[in-house]
Amino acid sequence: MKLKALLAKPFASIIASRIKKEMYRAVEDQEAIWEELVKVGKKTIFGKDHHFDSINSYEDFVKAVPIRDYEQFKPYIEKIKEGKHNVLWKGQPIYFAKTSGTTSGIKYIPISKDSISNHIDTARNSLLMFMAETGQTQFADGKLIFLSGSPELERIGGIPTGRLSGIVNHHVPRYLRTNQLPTYETNCIDDWETKLEKIVAETIDQNMTLISGIPPWMQMYFDLLIEKSGKKVGELFKNLGVIVHGGVNFEPYKAKLMDALGRQIPTIETYPASEGFMAFQDSQKSEGLLLNTNSGIFFEFVPAEEIFNENPTRLSLKDVKVGVNYALLVSTNAGLWAYNIGDTVKFVSTEPYRIVVTGRTKHYISAFGEHVIGEEVEQSLMTIAEAENVRVTEFTVAPKIQVNGELPYHEWFVEFEEAPADLASFAMKVDQLMRQKNIYYDDLLTGNILQPLKIRSLQKNAFIDYMRSIGKLGGQNKVPRLSNDRKVADGLGTYIA
Structure with missing residues (x-):
């Protein structure tokens, strides 16, 4: 064993011990972070606009600071670009993380001197927890x-x-x-x-x-x-x-x-985003990712079905429940405030707080009120694929509404490594599992409003060729698993096998 591996052992042990203690004081750490964020935020333009001086409780914060997405944050970002200081956080950001928005074009997410350690240390900690647990x-x-x-x-x-x-x-x-x-x-x-x-x-x-x-x-x-x-x-x-x-x-x-x-x-799963490093796999033995509750981020959770309501329910960590699908909001020491990052998560444990990412708030299908989310389509397809010994390379799903006299349906575009011998039978099994997972979808089929899903088998490298054709191969670009429109689906139509 060489020097780096040798020195890593005691360091991993120290960090793992600290993180294990933090796991069980997550609510207290979140409250302390919230207090510090509001204290610093009082001196910013955003804090003055939202009367941070009058905020004395989380309930006050919810009333004073509405949920925002990037489009609503943009005026503050523009002030920073103009050279103004103390806009969203003290001073100026040390970086802008540049990312693609589905509705906002390019987004510029601030990273501050205070928040950069969240990104760097959490990546390190995920490796150190693996080392401490496995000895590798x-x-x-x-x-x-x-x-x-x-x-x-x-x-x-x-x-x-x-x-x-x-x-x-x-x-x-x-x-x-x-x-x-x-x-x-x-x-x-x-x-x-x-x-x-x-x-x-x-x-x-x-x-x-x-x-x-x-x-x-x-x-x-x-x-x-x-x-x-x-x-x-x-x-x-x-x-x-x-x-x-x-x-x-x-x-x-x-x-x-x-x-x-x-x-x-062995694999280690992480949940990094431009807005912050949200969670990481802390154990090879436990389901889910440990929520990063002591790293400059204050988390809020909105029941996913309410996220687009005018006054949705907002919960802090102490009030979340296992198994509920939540839209994730963050307030951070980079100057984001009740910011909807667009992801949905579900808690698999609250002792400690571990989550799985279930999808995107804007990546869903509800053309007929079915409320289908990413987790449901991924689990349905992969469960049947595993049972049938079929390998899936990539896939996406979209509604097909105009069907020349037929009932509408969900159209699945799937690139198989090798297509199932009986694609119709395979599609029927996926559809049956979808019906078990989503009662709204099941009701629509029972009521003859939808017909069962249809799978289009795509040519080899179809998704790579499609992403290349729209100039988005590589980078941070990903094909959405679900779309409520036909943009991606129509683009993939030319690659049907």
């Missing part, structure tokens, strides 16, 4: 790859601006710099396919021990490694010890990724 520290001595966006930053209103993964790249600890791949020059390549070729060239003969990225990027990386070497990834990288993933649900990709690896490799 050897990967710290090998080469580590972070499949990320370009670290090149532009300046917007004088503030360094770029993709979150690129910003974080600048904060990789010095002691890991010599382990990190790809090179800075390769990471700066904009075109994803060109970049991927260079990443493979730089890593194919290295002692890779950790691979991190969102699952679709990893799959493309693995496919190219196999194509170039003729070997499974786990055989090529004999000391590969852990996979770190986040950004999208891992389950639809898991079987194919493990097949590409050729052996079972």
Whole structure:
């Protein structure tokens, strides 16, 4: 065992001990964070606009600070771009994280001097918790790859601006710099396919021990490694010890990724976002991700079906319940206030507080009042696929309303590694499971308002080709699993097998 792996053991033990104590004082930590946020916020333009001086309780905060999405926050962001100080948080942000919005175009999310540690330390803590639980520290001595966006930053209103993964790249600890791949020059390549070729060239003969990225990027990386070497990834990288993933649900990709690896490799799931690092997998033995309750973020939860109501129910951590689907709001030490990040989560435990991400507030289907969410379609498809020994590469679902005299239906576009022998039978089983999971959907079929779902089997690489055709291959771009419109579905129509 080399020096880094050796030193990692006691450090991991210290951090794990601290986090385990924090798990059981989460409500108290949240209350302390809320008080500190409001105290600092009083001196900001936002705080003065919302009468923070009169806020003495969480109930006061709920009355004073309405739920906002980016579009409603934009006037404050524009003030920051103009050079104003103390707008949303003290001083000015040290970065803008640049991300794509579904309705707002490009979004600029502030990262402050106070909030940057949330992004960096939480990523570190997820690895240290894994080390402490499993005793596996050897990967710290090998080469580590972070499949990320370009670290090149532009300046917007004088503030360094770029993709979150690129910003974080600048904060990789010095002691890991010599382990990190790809090179800075390769990471700066904009075109994803060109970049991927260079990443493979730089890593194919290295002692890779950790691979991190969102699952679709990893799959493309693995496919190219196999194509170039003729070997499974786990055989090529004999000391590969852990996979770190986040950004999208891992389950639809898991079987194919493990097949590409050729052996079972431990995985660590994370929940990073431009707005903050929300949660991470703290144990290989427990379901869900540990909510990051002591890292500068105050969480609120709105029952998902109420998020677009005029006066939805808002709950702090102490009032949440297991099994309820909540829209997630955050107030942060970067200056976000009751900000709807667009994700829905469900608690699987409250001792400690662990969550699973169930979907996006804007990624749903309710063309007829069915309220179908991402968790339901993913679980239905992957359960039947596993039972039928079928592998799914990628998929998306949209309503089909105009059907020339037929009843409307949900149209599923699925790219299979190998299509089921009987696609109609496979679709029927998925539909039956969907009916069990969603009573509204079941009622619509029972009442002859909808007909059963239909699956369109797509050509190989259909999703890659589609994303390339709209100029969104790579980067932080992901195909939504659910859409309430036909934009993605119509684009994929030309790729039906």
